[in-house]
Amino acid sequence: MASSPKYLTGDKAAINEFIDKFDTFLFDCDGVLWSGDHVFDGVPQTIMMLKARGKRTVFVTNNSTKSREDYLRKLSSLHIPCEKEDVFGSSYSAAVYISRILKLPPGKNKVFAIGEAGVERELAAEGIPCICGTDPHFRRDITPDDFKALADGTALDPEVGVVLCGLDFHINYLKLSTALHYLKRGAIFLATNTDSTLPMHHSFFMGAGSIMIPLEFASGTKPLELGKPSQAMMDAVEGKFQLDRSKTCMIGDRLNTDIKFGIEGKLGGTLHVLTGVHKKEDWDTEDAVAVPSYYADKLSDLAVVA
Numbered sequence: 001m002a003s004s005p006k007y008l009t010g011d012k013a014a015i016n017e018f019i020d021k022f023d024t025f026l027f028d029c030d031g032v033l034w035s036g037d038h039v040f041d042g043v044p045q046t047i048m049m050l051k052a053r054g055k056r057t058v059f060v061t062n063n064s065t066k067s068r069e070d071y072l073r074k075l076s077s078l079h080i081p082c083e084k085e086d087v088f089g090s091s092y093s094a095a096v097y098i099s100r101i102l103k104l105p106p107g108k109n110k111v112f113a114i115g116e117a118g119v120e121r122e123l124a125a126e127g128i129p130c131i132c133g134t135d136p137h138f139r140r141d142i143t144p145d146d147f148k149a150l151a152d153g154t155a156l157d158p159e160v161g162v163v164l165c166g167l168d169f170h171i172n173y174l175k176l177s178t179a180l181h182y183l184k185r186g187a188i189f190l191a192t193n194t195d196s197t198l199p200m201h202h203s204f205f206m207g208a209g210s211i212m213i214p215l216e217f218a219s220g221t222k223p224l225e226l227g228k229p230s231q232a233m234m235d236a237v238e239g240k241f242q243l244d245r246s247k248t249c250m251i252g253d254r255l256n257t258d259i260k261f262g263i264e265g266k267l268g269g270t271l272h273v274l275t276g277v278h279k280k281e282d283w284d285t286e287d288a289v290a291v292p293s294y295y296a297d298k299l300s301d302l303a304v305v306a
Helices: 012-021 043-052 068-077 090-102 117-125 144-152 173-184 208-219 231-241 255-264 299-303
Strands: 024-027 056-061 087-089 110-114 130-132 160-165 188-191 197-200 203-206 248-252 269-273 294-296
Touching: 012 269, 012 299, 043 056, 043 299, 056 068, 056 231, 068 087, 068 117, 087 090, 087 231, 090 117, 090 160, 090 188, 090 231, 110 117, 110 173, 110 208, 117 130, 130 173, 144 173, 160 173, 160 208, 173 208, 188 208, 231 255, 248 255, 255 269, 294 299
Parallel strands: 024 056, 024 248, 056 087, 110 130, 110 160, 160 188, 248 269, 269 294
Antiparallel strands: 197 203
C-alpha cells in the first residue's frame, strides 16, 4: 500500500510548505469548488490567495455538459477569479483531440455526439461538424421506421467518422441505437470522460460513464477516454499551459479520476479534499485505486495560513 498522505487541515506550517512547493494548481470543479450551484465556503478567497502568492490556477473538469464559456460564466458568478484560458474541460479536450490529433479525412469528418450544448459548442469552436447533440429530432421515442432505417443504413450520415459520448440529460434508445450503428460501420469511439457519478446538490447522479456503458456493452468496444484520468488529457493540458509537471499539483475529490490523473501524469503532488465523492476510507485500503500525497477536509483550509 502507498504511504499515507499528509493531513493539512489546521497545520499552518504544513500548508505554507505545501503551497510554496508548487507553481501551478489544477482544480477539479464539482465536489471541490462547489456542489451544484452552491459554492463551498471560502473557495473564492482561497483561489485569490493562491493567485496573490503568484500561483497559476487551472480548472480541469470532466463535466462535458458545459463549454469553457459556460464555465467562465459560472466561475465568475460565484466570484471565483478566472479567465477563459484557465478552463480545460473534457468537451474541449475531445474537440482538440478530434481536430488536431485525429485530423479526420474530408468526407468522414462529422461527429455523432451524445451530449449537451457544451459538447456542441466546443466542437464548433474547432470547426468540427456534428449531429445529434441537442437536436430535437433525436430527443424522442424510437419508431418502427427508425429500426428499419438504421438496419438498412438509410438513417445514417455517411460522413460521420466519430461517435463521441458525454453526459446527456436526454439519453434515449434512439440515440444509443444510432450511435451503435455508426460504430458497427467503423466510426471511432470516443468518450469525453467515464465518471460513474456526478456530484450535485450534496448528492450523486448518473455521470457520463453511466451513459456510455450501454453503448460499450452493445458494441463490444471500449472508447478512448479524453477526460481525467486519461493521459491524453494531461498531455493536452501540459502542451497548452507549458507547465512544469514537477511543480504542479492536482486537487480533486475522486481517487479514480482526479488523483489517478495526477499520479499517472507524474505531477509533483496530489491533494484530495473530502467535500465530494471519495473519503479517507476509500484510499485507506490495500486495493485503493489511488492514494493522494496530501489531503484536507475542504479546499478553504488552505487559506488558513500565516
